[in-house]
Amino acid sequence: xxxxxxxxxxxxxxxxxxxxxxxxxxxxxxxxxxxxxxxxxxxxxxxxxxxxxxxxxxxxxxxxxxxxxxxxxxxxxxxxxxxxxxxxxxxxxxxxxxxxxxxxxxxxxxxxxxxxxxxxxxxxxxxxxxxxxxxxxxxxxxxxxxxxxxxxxxxxxxxxxxxxxxxxxxxxxxxxxxxxxxxxxxxxxxxxxxxxxxxxxxxxxxxxxxxxxxxxxxxxxxxxxxxxxxxxxxxxxxxxxxxxxxxxxxxxxxxxxxxxxxxxxxxxxxxxxxxxxxxxxxxxxxxxxxxxxxxxxxxxxxx
Numbered sequence: 001x002x003x004x005x006x007x008x009x010x011x012x013x014x015x016x017x018x019x020x021x022x023x024x025x026x027x028x029x030x031x032x033x034x035x036x037x038x039x040x041x042x043x044x045x046x047x048x049x050x051x052x053x054x055x056x057x058x059x060x061x062x063x064x065x066x067x068x069x070x071x072x073x074x075x076x077x078x079x080x081x082x083x084x085x086x087x088x089x090x091x092x093x094x095x096x097x098x099x100x101x102x103x104x105x106x107x108x109x110x111x112x113x114x115x116x117x118x119x120x121x122x123x124x125x126x127x128x129x130x131x132x133x134x135x136x137x138x139x140x141x142x143x144x145x146x147x148x149x150x151x152x153x154x155x156x157x158x159x160x161x162x163x164x165x166x167x168x169x170x171x172x173x174x175x176x177x178x179x180x181x182x183x184x185x186x187x188x189x190x191x192x193x194x195x196x197x198x199x200x201x202x203x204x205x206x207x208x209x210x211x212x213x214x215x216x217x218x219x220x221x222x223x224x225x226x227x228x229x230x231x232x233x234x235x236x237x238x239x240x241x242x243x244x245x246x247x248x249x250x251x252x253x254x255x256x257x258x259x260x261x262x263x264x265x266x267x268x269x270x271x272x273x274x275x276x277x278x279x280x281x282x283x284x285x286x287x288x289x290x291x292x293x294x295x296x297x298x299x300x301x302x303x
Contacts, residue, residue, distance in 0.1 A: 053279075060084070060273035067268035083269035084277075093274060095246065096253035100232060103168050103249060104281075107231040110173040112223050116216070119182025120208050124194070134183075140176040145236060153240040167241045168249075172231055178223045185219035186212065221289045229282050250278050 058074045059067050060083050066076065087093040122134055152171055153162075161167035189212060197207045213220070235251040242248070248256075254274045257267065 056272045056276055060269050060276050062269050064267065064269055068266045071266075071268055083273040086270055087273055087277075092245065092248065092253065093277075096248050096250045097277075099247060100250040101281075102165065103172075104228055104231045106169050107172045108224060108227040110169070111175050111178055111227040111231075112220060114173055115175060115178030115182050115223055116213060116220070117208075118179045119184075120186050120212065122179070122183045123186035124191075137176050137179055141180065149236055149240050152237065156241055163242050163244045163247065165247070168238060168247065171241070172234065172237060175223075175227065175230070178227065181222060182216065182219055185216050189215055225285060225289055228285050232282055250274075254278060 054074060055072055058076060059071060061079055061081065062076050063078055063080055063082070066078065122130060122137075156162050156167045156171065161170065193211060193215070194207050197211045202210070233251060234249075235255065238249050238252050242252075254271070257271050257274055
């Protein structure tokens with residue numbers, strides 16, 4: 001009788017496979033070191049960038065003698081608001097601020113409206129010379145503003161709007177960069193939305209105003225911020241467009257303070273106090289709308 005031996009089963013291996021799920025993430029010292037070095041460099045750059053602003057705020061609350069003795073120190077021996085009282089009570093600073101507000105608000109509204117119309121026309125309307133106009137627009141963006149100062153003065157003086165709000169506002173209403181931004185954004189909106197509105201009986205301006213323009217809100221907010229900042233900080237145009245002290249803006253007035261307009265001495269606290277107040281409106285405008293600058297997701301359309 002033949003007896004067949006039962007094959008022996010192999011004993012399970014005690015070795016465990018090194019599967020990816022069982023592996024623990026290993027720390028990479030070189031990567032961590034590189035990250036810390038990058039953070040240190042960024043913090044250093046941020047500190048260098050913020051330091052002049054901190055010096056400006058600190059010096060504006062110093063006395064004139066202390067500021068002249070150590071103008072870049074952040075530590076003050078005395079705390080005084082004399083510079084701010086001098087600005088608002090013994091100078092034309094309130095008039096400058098009022099003029100800047102009037103000009104900036106009107107220029108911003110005009111630029112947003114005109115840039116939107118021009119951008120929509122270049123993006124959607126088909127007319128002869130459209131490419132030439134767009135090429136000229138790009139060319140205008142490449143021309144330095146200082147080159148146009150003397151021609152601006154001649155034109156403003158010739159048409160009789162020199163030394164007036166009209167001469168300060170009208171030449172700033174058009175902006176090639178704003179038209180360029182609006183044109184590119186309008187081209188990203190699907191034309192099917194406008195076609196549906198035209199089928200429902202809407203006219204060209206109604207389609208633009210009620211359908212397309214609300215979808216371009218991110219681009220509009222970008223234009224608002226750029227226009228507000230540009231007109232608020234404008235200096236060259238106001239130098240050639242006005243001479244009357246009652247029409248002086250903040251940029252022109254602060255430039256006069258930097259040359260010692262009020263009295264003798266360094267006047268560092270007064271100058272830096274005026275500069276600090278001048279930065280507040282632009283900073284507030286930017287922090288309010290910064291999350292909505294060119295957020296293209298607002299212009300998305302579900303088809």
